[in-house]
Amino acid sequence: MPIAVAIALLVLGSVAFHLFSPWWRTPLASNWGSIDSALDVTLWICAAAFILLNLFMAWVLVRYRNRPGHKAHYEPENATLEKRLTFWTAIGIAGMLAPGLVAWGKYVSVPKEAAIVEAVGQQWQWSFRYPGPDGVLGAAAVKYISPDNVLGLDPLDPYGRDDLLVEAGDLHLPVGKPVKIVLRSKDVLHDFYVPEFRAKMDLVPGIVTYFWMTPTKAGTYDILCAELCGTGHHEMRGKVVVETPKAFAEWQAQQTSFSQILADMPQAAISIMLIKANACTISAPRSIR
């Protein structure tokens, strides 16, 4: 008997906790409302199942508790009932899978007009790269990394010369413009995670990963790392500033391009960089458009 009451109270308590919980999604700041609605549909179907099944159990525990003269019913199978339950479960599952897959379909199709920004992770900080006026990120790889070339741009790739580099600074994005965020890691796994955007994706050394989104609300948001990357994992923070296209253009105009960095380097250092780069052109990675 107490267990039946406990189960019923836990169900009611869970519902109350849900209704009065101070913790829920952060206000959405991207186009991924479809992810939020898929979560809502999943939640409603699951909540209905949770409440019905557990309240049924609580009722059964009271109704069929052991007491003098009470005897259990012998019924090994009831094919009709089992088929009906299977059918309705399948309907419920399909009901939540459909919006989930539709949202995923959007998540994996990057719009053609999306701008490109690169986020580079390393233990334990974020850096960013913009493609510059040509709209193409120059080739980059770990083997090109040097103190003068911290993001590892290929000095021989002409597409890379106008790239804007933001080392350990803030990411800026214009509001309302779709952007493909290309992700690269210099060392270990990381994950680019801004809760308000809903989107996230791992950075995997050796390959380039990506996701896309449209920031819809101006503001400054925390960038966290969501893939355990060692001792400083919890301190691998960055900021993303979503601002008007005008403010974004002004900010961009102040950033340093790769050619400016090269121009500031001593001639000898450039020569060494170019010689080293030439030595590894055989399997040079491609530029990202």
Next chain:
Amino acid sequence: MATTLADDLRPLHHPRSWLTKYVWSQDHKVIAIQYSVTAILIGVVALILSALMRLQLGFPGLFPSIQPDNYLQFVSMHGMIMVVYLLTALLLGGFGNYLIPLMVGARDMVFPFVNMLSYWLYLLSVIVLVAGFFVPGGPTGAGWTLYPPQAITEGTPGHQWGIATMLVSLAIFVAAFTMGGLNYVTTVLQARTKGMTLMRMPLSVWGIFTASIMGLLAFPALFVAAIMMLFDHFAGTSFFMPTMQSMGRITPTEGGSPLLFQHLFWFFGHPEVYIVALPAFGIVSDLISVHARRNIFGYRMMVWAIVIIGALSFVVWAHHMYVSGMNPYFGFFFATSTLIIAIPTAIKVYNWLLTLWRGNIHMRVPMLFAIAFIFTFIHGGLSGLFLGNVSVDVPLSDTFFVVAHFHMVMGVSPVLVIFGAIYHWYPKIFGRMWNETLGKLHFWITFLGVYAIFLPMHYLGILGVPRRYYALGETAFIPESVHLANEWITIAALIVFAAQGLFFFNMIWSLFRGPRADPNPWGAASLEWLTPQTPPAHGNWGPHLPVVYRWAYDYSVPGAARDFIPQTEPRA
């Protein structure tokens, strides 16, 4: 008709001394207890680690000796110990060993020597695992998932020796499991007594049997992953190591794939969830049926659900990797297969409820744990649909929602079943009865406590609080109330932690002072309760093997004299 071993007792390895009876024993029951005690002891280590983690999360800065490295080491060791060295070992090595021969009417496992070897190798794997605490740099802090490259590169605690002891220990564990698993599968297939057809076996055996087959197929993936990472670490290969930097220096590695490890790991890791869950499903079915005095509802459906879940669990692994950077188009397939697996799982839940329905429910301690399991499993199963549903997983992955989900579904739920099962079979195993008041107290604190721990975590996860964080620090979207929640969760966790003392006290005290138990105190119909001696003697059945005439669930049959008919009773 099942193949039966003869009634001949001679092939059994009879113990001649105390040492061969209790230490180097080939008796499945002794090996089961050895496995269980070892698993529970190492489980207590993992429990202590979780308390330390909670202290850091609930009261950050209050314990200066817990540094970020320590925290990550606690996380990693806690996870691996609980999943592999406690749950897998206890459910298969412990319950599998004890129950299979008794439930199918065999005298022992078919390979008793290999069975003994399985335990000693398991013990060795535990010793190597524990050695990780004492090597320079301490145990690995790469998370229980051990993802490379960070697992073996600078910047991660234990990247030098801790990871090596972990990988070697896992490889030994897989060898130990293979010896046990082959035994469980072969015993079920070859050593069933006369009349014990597959479709008359108790669901406990079905769950353990299917899980053993899955283990034999899934653990090799972990084994090769461990060996390959050891090569990467010590022999300079690059299976998982790309061209990369480590702490600002370019490593000599080239061209390896970190994602390959993740695929291997989860090809093991996902079936592993069901290797733990299926024995628990089977055992809880038996607890419910016995204590509700009612036949299991839809037995054939239950068996098929176990088999289908087992098969499907091999094609869902990449749902752990939706945002891993694998080809995103895999998401469509893996979301669909993952949500399909929910159907047979839901059928199991319905059939447990329908077994209770129209039953005659005795609220004994094992039954309380079984009911609590249904509640937590419904909760954990449903939250799994969020994470399986690919796009919904994107905001939730690597947050506290995931922590809450898997603790509810494969931490709390199987552990509740294990408690229920220990209370249920204790009188048979030791011939003594435990104290009911202590048992109920243990149940109530544990059940309500774990829900208080894990329910709020779901909401922290939906808010976006990331997991595996030593400290949340200054984060704009995390309000002060989250820190308060963390304090409360820690307090609940410490209460549940302390309450386990009741369980240990009850079990140990009753071993010596508990009243003598009835050979069949619950009025159960399955074979293990029908042994001539309690606890069962070596060889289990005396001079003649039992003969089975019916399934294990003839409870409250109309017209029968008692409310159960033992499996050995001939049909009228």
